[in-house]
Amino acid sequence: xxxxxxxxxxxxxxxxxxRYLSALETQGYVRISSQQLGEKMGLTASQIRQDINxxxxxxxxxxxYNVTALKMHVGEILGMTSNYRMVILGAGNIGRAIANYKAFxxxxxxxxxxxxxxxxxxxxxxxxxVLDITExxxxxxxxxxxxxxxxxxxxxxxxxxxxxxxxxVRAIWNFAPxxxxxxxxxSIKSVHxxxxxxxxxxxxxxxxx
Amino acid sequence: xxxxxxxxxxxxxxxxxxRYLSALETQGYVRISSQQLGEKMGLTASQIRQDINxxxxxxxxxxxYNVTALKMHVGEILGMTSNYRMVILGAGNIGRAIANYKAFxxxxxxxxxxxxxxxxxxxxxxxxxVLDITExxxxxxxxxxxxxxxxxxxxxxxxxxxxxxxxxVRAIWNFAPxxxxxxxxxSIKSVHxxxxxxxxxxxxxxxxx
Numbered sequence: 001x002x003x004x005x006x007x008x009x010x011x012x013x014x015x016x017x018x019r020y021l022s023a024l025e026t027q028g029y030v031r032i033s034s035q036q037l038g039e040k041m042g043l044t045a046s047q048i049r050q051d052i053n054x055x056x057x058x059x060x061x062x063x064x065y066n067v068t069a070l071k072m073h074v075g076e077i078l079g080m081t082s083n084y085r086m087v088i089l090g091a092g093n094i095g096r097a098i099a100n101y102k103a104f105x106x107x108x109x110x111x112x113x114x115x116x117x118x119x120x121x122x123x124x125x126x127x128x129x130v131l132d133i134t135e136x137x138x139x140x141x142x143x144x145x146x147x148x149x150x151x152x153x154x155x156x157x158x159x160x161x162x163x164x165x166x167x168x169v170r171a172i173w174n175f176a177p178x179x180x181x182x183x184x185x186x187s188i189k190s191v192h193x194x195x196x197x198x199x200x201x202x203x204x205x206x207x208x209x
Numbered sequence: 210x211x212x213x214x215x216x217x218x219x220x221x222x223x224x225x226x227x228r229y230l231s232a233l234e235t236q237g238y239v240r241i242s243s244q245q246l247g248e249k250m251g252l253t254a255s256q257i258r259q260d261i262n263x264x265x266x267x268x269x270x271x272x273x274y275n276v277t278a279l280k281m282h283v284g285e286i287l288g289m290t291s292n293y294r295m296v297i298l299g300a301g302n303i304g305r306a307i308a309n310y311k312a313f314x315x316x317x318x319x320x321x322x323x324x325x326x327x328x329x330x331x332x333x334x335x336x337x338x339v340l341d342i343t344e345x346x347x348x349x350x351x352x353x354x355x356x357x358x359x360x361x362x363x364x365x366x367x368x369x370x371x372x373x374x375x376x377x378v379r380a381i382w383n384f385a386p387x388x389x390x391x392x393x394x395x396s397i398k399s400v401h402x403x404x405x406x407x408x409x410x411x412x413x414x415x416x417x418x
Contacts, residue, residue: 011411015404019386025259078407079414093309097302102384105402109410147409171413173406177228177312184355187412189309194312195224196400197382198287200356202220203396205288 006077010054014078017051021071033064037193083108085144087169090151091116091130094175098149099125109147113139132150133160140167150174215286223287225250226260230280242273244403292317294353296378298324298369299360300339305385307358308335318356322348342369349376359383 020041024032034048041048052065055077058198086104088095091114098104099111114120114130122130133137139145148164150157164172165186171205174180174190182188229250232239242346250257253283261274262285295313297304300323307313308320323339331339340348348354357373359366359381366385373381374395383389383399391397 006415011408012404014411015407018407019401019404024282042365064314077411079410080407084410086411093302093306097306099401101301101402104406107403107407109406146413148404171409172411174329187409189409191400191405191413192228193307193310194223194227194316195221197313197318197356198224198227198289198316198400199220200380200382200396200398201288202223202286202399204293204355206215 006055010051013051014055014074018071018078018080021067021074023072024067029067031064032067037065047094069136080107083110085138086111086147086149087139087145087164088149088151089112089116089133089136089164090114090153091119091122091125095149095151096125098151098175099128111149112145114142115139136163137167140164140169145169147171147173150176150180152176154178170198219260222260223264223283226283227280227287227289230276230283233276234251234280238271238276241276248276289316292319293355295320295356295358296345296348296354296373297323297358297360298325298342298345298373299323299362299365300328300331301332301360304358304360305334307360307384308337320358321352321354324348345372346376349373349378354378356380356382359385359389361385363387 002185020037024040031036034045034052038045038048051068055074059095076096088098088111090187091099095116099114104111111127111128114125115133115136116130117133119130119132124130145167146169147205148161150160150164152160154176157174157178158180159176159179160206161172161182165182170186172180172186172188174188175193177192179190180188229246233249243254243261245259247254253326261279264283275397295318297307297320300308304323304325313320320337322337323334324342324345325339328339328341333339354373354376355378357370357378357380359369359373361369363385366383366387367389370381370383370389370391374391379395381389381391381395381397383397384402386401386403388399389397
């Protein structure tokens with residue numbers, strides 16, 4: 001655990017560190033300097049040192065960082081020590097994409113079930129049961145769910161979110177293009193697909209900038 | 210067009226402004242103060258004023274901003290004046306989700322075709338043809354494509370990206386969990402789904418922070 005509160009900007013970069021360090025480990029790297037790591041990640045050596053200091057002082061000046069130890073340390077800060085149990089509300093294309101996304105399970109994020117209003121026609125997706133949305137409260141009472149994924153249409157998203165929160169789910173991952181309201185003890189992360197497209201549009205129309 | 214280069218952090222907030230201002234317009238707001246807008250968006254009034262100054266000085270102190278005019282101005286900076294033509298490489302779940310995502314077309318991002326290695330079994334998705342990936346070079350010669358979406362497996366992503374770039378596509382929207390290499394005149398935006406999940410994991414395991 002980090003001693004001090006880490007800034008949101010650094011937290012947003014942590015998964016990037018985790019991905020690059022994992023790749024370096026696979027490629028057989030044992031140690032890496034802040035200079036080398038910076039070149040690979042598109043950051044300056046000084047940014048790398050600042051970030052790593054920020055999440056808990058690591059490595060020795062001049063010797064570089066131990067790749068595996070730093071990767072594990074970042075993983076620990078990210079809370080990747082435990083298995084997270086997930087359910088997905090909405091078994092449309094986005095819900096299915098998440099259920100099928102192999103990289104999640106490798107990182108110990110496990111989807112246990114999907115819920116949909118048309119569950120009766122669906123059966124299973126990637127070996128996970130698709131249950132009727134009306135069964136959600138009962139399911140949440142009987143099972144531990146760490147993360148609820150919202151992949152329902154926008155106009156049903158807040159209701160889906162409320163049902164998860166009411167059932168004790170403390171983290172929401174939202175794919176509906178609306179901003180959801182949650183109590184302060186619930187973490188929420190929204191993926192606004194359109195936002196990414198608009199940012200791309202900006203860089204296209206300002207490509208000389 | 211903005212006069213000066215806008216920082217990446219401000220660019221990342223532009224879609225947020227666009228979404229909130231669109232919603233306010235729908236709700237019948239004509240003017241809004243930086244204070245009110247800040248409360249809705251979870252930013253301080255001074256951040257709002259700074260951002261808006263940054264993308265080109267707008268509104269008068271004390272009178273607030275004209276909602277429609279500001280929305281249109283943000284839209285213009287985002288390059289939303291024209292119709293963007295898109296193709297999707299990979300007609301799996303993510304490719305299908307993008308092809309079906311109604312909000313894109315509302316913003317003038319139009320998907321014209323999907324490409325897949327198993328196209329022959331697929332026919333159409335949401336009324337868009339699914340073509341064989343080998344037909345891509347010919348298609349790009351005959352049609353204008355502004356944005357290429359990469360929704361193929363990781364190990365095929367760089368090759369898919371190269372084919373788009375070679376065919377003259379100047380903006381890539383990548384959903385494969387790998388970092389792709391593009392020439393400097395090509396814009397790229399990657400959506401790393403796993404990153405969002407890891408950030409959520411961080412906030413879950415540091416929820417007292």
